[in-house]
Amino acid sequence: MWYTCHRTFKSEEWSEYIQEEVELQKNFRASWLLKKKRLGFDGQQQTPFVAVVCEKERRLMMMIDHSTRSVEIPKYIIVRPDAIERFTQFFTNMDFSRACVITQQPILSIVPEIASTIPPDSDRHVFLFASERPELNQLISMVKEVHTIKPEVLIGVGGGSVLDSVKFISHIVNIPMVLIPTLASNDGICSPVVSIKLEKGRSDSLRARMPFALFADTQLLSKAPQKYLFSGLGDVISNITAIMDWELSSQKTGEKIDYFARILSEMSYKSILNFSEPSMQNLNFIETLTDSLITSGISMEYAGSSRSASGSEHMLSHAADIVFKSAHLHGHQVGFYTCVILKAYQTPLYQRVMDFFHTVGFFHHIPNALLLSDPFRAITGMARVIRKRYGIMSQLSDPELKDVFESTVSDIRQRM
């Protein structure tokens, strides 16, 4: 349910609405039920205002003036082989009165500098341990803990699950966060979107907060098992088909393309595709890959949704998560489905991406189960209903899609 506003709110009315938002956030509810819709000057609706409506309580909560736009991007982005060292200097200089570190126990031995900089047994700072792929109720209890601790800053150290938890908690309790990724496995390291497990194995993408500082240590990231780097690679390359779908939708349905979000998304995959000697042994390549994942994440902040980095290939991957019970890495799935969708588009980029993936060795990381036709039939059916986003799949029948899939698999098998 959407409302548009044709008047400017008086300042006391604004503050009332904002008070309500704060009140709701304090009570840890409804924030994820909020939906925002941006209206430009180019649609049928001629208003620069957007209504934010709490769906649960069916009431208008806040009006946002979009005559100008504000986006959240990190104040500090440090991508270097010594970023952890930079973080320790930063943390010392900031002299936070109370920090809450959210991580997982084994990560403390991978990044010992964290515990030596922020002693876990100090009275001042608190450590919380996140579980792998937490469910919403686990996150809610973490939110309550954080709210009791009342830290000045949240520091997330870990892989995708930890970072998603921290981004979500930070959004709910409205506390700034610093992120230290230990894996470069997807573009969530610096995005306003989190994937949260809701019910029946289904994950949902929810709005979260951007970090105010990001320390990505390329030396640390390069030491992680290579499958994670290849997952990051697949996630960056998937922006190709995400943008193609967005453009197709713009032609067919009039969906608005955000210029800057598209540019950032394209930059992220082009810098990878055009890298002269791509190899996971090359620290410069890993640095470029990390930069690309960050750029891709920021593109979503400009787009106001995941549209710039998520198209049909992501819809197929979300469906595959349900079919295979999230057994595979996100980037391995979306990288593979990017090939399928490129083939569906009959674009020369198909050959280009196939050659690139072959050169870097991506195909060795594709789980065999993904290449089978039977599960693909179930995956296609689910992908079509998982999210209503116009793309190339909207133009293809199931048998056509199956043909494209099988032909792509045969091309990949020849290169394996």
Ligand SMILES: [Zn+2]
């Ligand atoms: Zn992704």
